[in-house]
Amino acid sequence: MKLGVFDSGLGGLTIVKTMLESLQGVDMIYIADTKNAPYGEKGAQQIIDFSTKITDYFIDKFDIDALVIACNTATSAAIKELREKYKNLIIIGTEPGLKPAISHSQSKKVGVLATPATLNGAKYILLRDELSKQYKVDVFEQACPGLVQQIELGEIDSPKTISMLESWLAPMREAGVDTIVLGCTHYPLVGESIKKVMQRDVSLIETSNAITKRVKELCGNDLNKTTDNSLKIFATGDINENMIEMILAQKHKAIQIKI
Numbered sequence: 001m002k003l004g005v006f007d008s009g010l011g012g013l014t015i016v017k018t019m020l021e022s023l024q025g026v027d028m029i030y031i032a033d034t035k036n037a038p039y040g041e042k043g044a045q046q047i048i049d050f051s052t053k054i055t056d057y058f059i060d061k062f063d064i065d066a067l068v069i070a071c072n073t074a075t076s077a078a079i080k081e082l083r084e085k086y087k088n089l090i091i092i093g094t095e096p097g098l099k100p101a102i103s104h105s106q107s108k109k110v111g112v113l114a115t116p117a118t119l120n121g122a123k124y125i126l127l128r129d130e131l132s133k134q135y136k137v138d139v140f141e142q143a144c145p146g147l148v149q150q151i152e153l154g155e156i157d158s159p160k161t162i163s164m165l166e167s168w169l170a171p172m173r174e175a176g177v178d179t180i181v182l183g184c185t186h187y188p189l190v191g192e193s194i195k196k197v198m199q200r201d202v203s204l205i206e207t208s209n210a211i212t213k214r215v216k217e218l219c220g221n222d223l224n225k226t227t228d229n230s231l232k233i234f235a236t237g238d239i240n241e242n243m244i245e246m247i248l249a250q251k252h253k254a255i256q257i258k259i
């Protein structure tokens with residue numbers, strides 16, 4: 001079973017980690033499109049073009065069986081186009097876990113941290129409006145421009161990152177938000193810093209388990225229960241290998257590619 005996984009950078013490795021722990025017999029091929037990162041501050045058509053090129057590369061070079069878009073921003077901008085173009089490919093996307101966050105929140109005040117592009121996505125806006133009305137929940141949204149770059153640099157708790165988080169999270173803290181959706185796959189990497197800045201027992205909702213479950217459901221018959229997983233990491237630009245090791249708890253040499 002060959003699984004292509006991509007993100008603009010390191011963030012999607014938070015999903016790869018969960019998949020490596022829970023699946024068996026999968027050859028994972030990961031592309032970090034660091035040359036074009038961050039996606040979240042780009043236009044939808046550009047993100048569709050990046051995602052299409054990466055998917056073509058996966059198909060031409062590896063003949064993948066399924067694709068995981070390990071990026072909320074690329075899912076929001078491009079999953080529809082990718083599903084139309086690659087009709088025979090299983091495509092699994094990543095979306096902010098708004099529904100689980102709403103059912104989890106006791107204070108009925110939920111925060112959503114995501115990239116500007118994800119928060120502007122039509123599907124997300126529709127879901128937010130529907131759910132917040134249905135469950136009478138206040139949703140506090142915050143775009144975090146610049147946070148992905150800090151994480152790529154490995155600055156997960158540097159003074160600059162903490163001060164960015166402080167400015168975004170203070171209104172949520174004051175309003176009594178008790179549950180925060182991490183609507184970008186990079187953000188679990190600053191989960192501890194978010195908790196520190198919130199100064200309360202806040203629940204952070206990310207979706208790597210849900211995605212892994214979906215891979216099992218859709219690819220169940222192709223998964224070989226007796227063989228080990230493998231992982232190859234490719235990057236279109238520079239990548240911080242210390243961060244790869246920190247996320248996966250194992251060393252990986254990223255191979256440079258041109259797409």
Ligand code: DGL
Pocket residue numbers: 007008009011012037038039040041070071072073074115118148183184185186
């Ligand atoms: N990790 C990504 C996401 O989930 C991409 C962030 C970015 O490149 O701006 O949205």
